Amino acid sequence: MTAPVLAVDDLSVEYPTRRGPARAVREVSFTVSRGETLAIIGESGSGKTTLAVALIGLSRAAHVTSGRILYTAADGSTEDVRTMEPDELRRWRWRECAMVFQAALNSFNPVLTIWDQFLDTARAHGMRDARQVRDRARELLDLVHLDAGRVLRAYPHELSGGMRQRVCIAVALLLRPQLVIFDEPTTALDILTQRAIIDLLRDLRAKLGFATIFISHDLSLAAELADRVLTMYAGRAVERASVSDLFYRPRHPYSVGLLRAVPRVSGALGSVASIPGSPPDLVRLPHGCTYHPRCPLVIDACKREEPALIPVDTPEHDARCIRWKAVAELVGTERRAVAEKLA
Amino acid sequence: MTLLALERATRRFGTGAAAITAVDDVSLAVDRGEALCIVGESGCGKTTTGKMLAGLLRPSAGRLLFEGQDVWGGPRELFARFRRSVQLVHQDPYASLNPTRTVLQTLETPILRHRTRDRRVARATALELLEMVGLTPAPDMAAKYPHQLSGGQRQRVAIARALTVEPRAIVADEAVSMVDVSIRISLLDLLHGLATEFGVATVLITHDLAVARYFGREGRVAVMYLGRVVELAATEALVEDPAHPYTAALVGAVPEADPEITRGKTRVKLRSAEAPSLSALPSGCSFHPRCPLMEPGLCDVQVPELLPLPGTRDVACHVAVRERTPAAELLGAR
Numbered sequence: 001m002t003a004p005v006l007a008v009d010d011l012s013v014e015y016p017t018r019r020g021p022a023r024a025v026r027e028v029s030f031t032v033s034r035g036e037t038l039a040i041i042g043e044s045g046s047g048k049t050t051l052a053v054a055l056i057g058l059s060r061a062a063h064v065t066s067g068r069i070l071y072t073a074a075d076g077s078t079e080d081v082r083t084m085e086p087d088e089l090r091r092w093r094w095r096e097c098a099m100v101f102q103a104a105l106n107s108f109n110p111v112l113t114i115w116d117q118f119l120d121t122a123r124a125h126g127m128r129d130a131r132q133v134r135d136r137a138r139e140l141l142d143l144v145h146l147d148a149g150r151v152l153r154a155y156p157h158e159l160s161g162g163m164r165q166r167v168c169i170a171v172a173l174l175l176r177p178q179l180v181i182f183d184e185p186t187t188a189l190d191i192l193t194q195r196a197i198i199d200l201l202r203d204l205r206a207k208l209g210f211a212t213i214f215i216s217h218d219l220s221l222a223a224e225l226a227d228r229v230l231t232m233y234a235g236r237a238v239e240r241a242s243v244s245d246l247f248y249r250p251r252h253p254y255s256v257g258l259l260r261a262v263p264r265v266s267g268a269l270g271s272v273a274s275i276p277g278s279p280p281d282l283v284r285l286p287h288g289c290t291y292h293p294r295c296p297l298v299i300d301a302c303k304r305e306e307p308a309l310i311p312v313d314t315p316e317h318d319a320r321c322i323r324w325k326a327v328a329e330l331v332g333t334e335r336r337a338v339a340e341k342l343a
Numbered sequence: 344m345t346l347l348a349l350e351r352a353t354r355r356f357g358t359g360a361a362a363i364t365a366v367d368d369v370s371l372a373v374d375r376g377e378a379l380c381i382v383g384e385s386g387c388g389k390t391t392t393g394k395m396l397a398g399l400l401r402p403s404a405g406r407l408l409f410e411g412q413d414v415w416g417g418p419r420e421l422f423a424r425f426r427r428s429v430q431l432v433h434q435d436p437y438a439s440l441n442p443t444r445t446v447l448q449t450l451e452t453p454i455l456r457h458r459t460r461d462r463r464v465a466r467a468t469a470l471e472l473l474e475m476v477g478l479t480p481a482p483d484m485a486a487k488y489p490h491q492l493s494g495g496q497r498q499r500v501a502i503a504r505a506l507t508v509e510p511r512a513i514v515a516d517e518a519v520s521m522v523d524v525s526i527r528i529s530l531l532d533l534l535h536g537l538a539t540e541f542g543v544a545t546v547l548i549t550h551d552l553a554v555a556r557y558f559g560r561e562g563r564v565a566v567m568y569l570g571r572v573v574e575l576a577a578t579e580a581l582v583e584d585p586a587h588p589y590t591a592a593l594v595g596a597v598p599e600a601d602p603e604i605t606r607g608k609t610r611v612k613l614r615s616a617e618a619p620s621l622s623a624l625p626s627g628c629s630f631h632p633r634c635p636l637m638e639p640g641l642c643d644v645q646v647p648e649l650l651p652l653p654g655t656r657d658v659a660c661h662v663a664v665r666e667r668t669p670a671a672e673l674l675g676a677r
Contacts, residue, residue: 043523043524043525044523145616160617186598190384190385190550191384191550191552191593191596191597192384192592192593192596192613192616192618194596194597194598195596195597195598195610196616198598217523217524218524218598219524219600220597220598220599220600220605221598222600223598223599223600223601223602223605223606224598224602224605224606243602244602244603247600247601247602257525258524258525259600261524261525261526261527261528262524262553262600263528263553263554263556263557264553264556264599264600264601264604265552265553265556265582265594265597265599266582266594266599266604266608267599267601267604269556269557269560272528272557273528273529274525274526274527274528274529274530274532275525275526276529278493278495278526335603337600337601337604
């Protein structure tokens with residue numbers, strides 16, 4: 001078996017605050033294989049964006065306190081992103097791993113045309129030949145279904161939200177990265193535009209074969225595109241599963257809570273409900289399992305010790321919950337939406 | 344009984360060549376205790392429609408009726424009564440609450456202005472409202488400032504504030520889109536309960552079809568496109584068998600939190616991906632440049648009226664009305 005393109009091992013990230021360190025990411029581990037798509041889901045404040053920013057070494061206020069981020073290049077050589085020299089890290093970003101941020105307007109310099117943004121990015125990464133950059137930009141804009149002639153001359157504000165998101169995707173692919181991280185790529189877009197972006201991402205992934213990490217609070221994006229899903233809560237990975245296991249056979253009560261919190265348009269509405277309470281204070285985390293104050297299945301043991309990630313059902317599925325069998329009894333194994341099964 | 348209604352309401356912004364018509368000839372009525380949803384994409388006029396319903400924008404043409412009376416053409420007393428009776432809850436609970444006032448101060452002021460002069464009574468009423476919107480223990484919550492509350496809690500304060508004047512109707516514009524997914528349902532339940540338990544008519548404006556389906560599950564949904572209502576139907580009929588081709592496209596396109604359903608959806612293939620601009624609206628039916636059912640000579644010439652189809656629905660589509668069949672069936676998207 002070839003090495004995964006990314007292997008994250010026990011990664012922890014903290015923010016200093018006046019009250020002490022806020023532990024935004026705690027000992028998170030996962031792998032992404034070549035061409036695979038991983039979705040990281042959770043509420044705001046669960047640590048997903050902090051994690052993504054740490055992966056590409058862009059943390060500013062936050063400190064990565066431990067762990068390894070092992071990246072394996074196409075030639076098979078493996079390196080820890082955390083120990084790269086600043087120059088090397090700069091080359092690695094975009095050339096090997098690109099990131100597309102939410103709210104595409106902020107990703108652009110407002111006084112540069114789209115062509116200048118392409119050129120800027122290309123020059124920063126050593127592509128000196130403007131003609132070559134232009135050819136590549138045209139090819140990529142074509143790939144994301146934009147009219148290159150018109151778009152290259154435009155300023156960011158002249159494009160619609162959906163078009164800007166397409167340009168962001170095109171710029172991300174400029175140097176043929178092996179891994180692309182998307183942070184909320186469809187948030188704040190209209191339904192038909194969301195659909196177009198999702199279809200585009202699926203299509204690009206198939207054509208170009210890059211691996212993908214999606215960071216999103218939007219479960220439907222994970223349902224659309226992910227091969228595997230990682231649920232985060234209070235900085236921890238609390239469940240890791242294949243997309244169908246996570247959606248139809250979740251074993252962590254928080255995953256169940258998230259799934260029940262999102263109503264559907266098609267199919268039965270089922271028993272939809274919010275998760276009671278709010279996420280914990282990351283400076284003063286609750287004792288034991290951090291989810292216990294909100295968990296409907298809590299028992300005394302949950303308050304004493306923080307549970308480890310333990311395998312459930314299959315070797316590819318694990319959950320950080322001592323009550324996972326009780327969850328399994330509730331939601332069963334049928335391939336139906338959780339809200340429907342709990343109705 | 345109809346509580347609040349827009350009658351052929353149009354709203355234009357700007358003048359001369361720069362003028363745009365944000366809402367064009369919209370008629371919508373809300374009954375006492377009804378939960379109505381208005382859905383649509385950005386720029387469809389849903390917020391302008393909500394502001395007209397709440398009396399914050401005066402229609403350029405057409406009327407706003409409250410208990411059958413013309414709000415803008417009637418006496419001052421009627422307008423004052425209407426103002427108290429219809430409240431708006433905004434999208435952004437971070438911007439809609441005064442950061443220098445405690446929750447109690449925020450709630451007390453309108454109570455002292457409109458309901459009582461007795462501070463003790465006002466305070467008790469404020470605490471009751473906090474209980475009602477699920478902010479407990481109420482005395483603790485009352486002492487807090489907005490920055491000490493989460494987004495969801497702030498939105499509950501905003502709802503409690505709307506309730507201080509005992510309104511008959513609430514217009515909630517994207518009231519849950521800025522709070523975390525995990526708690527949206529509880530806020531929708533709170534708003535829904537106001538309609539069903541206390542008879543407060545509630546109009547929820549949202550871009551999220553799933554939110555509309557959940558909130559309007561016993562009621563109706565109006566779908567807007569480029570300033571017009573294109574479909575008005577009982578919610579389940581609307582999502583199961585959309586009558587307008589635009590609604591069918593939305594229902595087919597919306598990503599769902601269920602891998603099998605969402606990956607196996609029947610899509611409606613539109614003829615164009617880009618929505619026209621409000622400043623250069625297409626002739627005839629404004630959906631015709633994108634519509635797969637478009638018939639030249641009809642759809643690009645004549646503006647379709649909102650007309651009834653069999654079942655509890657109205658649709659503004661020449662083809663669906665002529666065939667007496669929902670567009671979803673004509674498109675084989677069912």
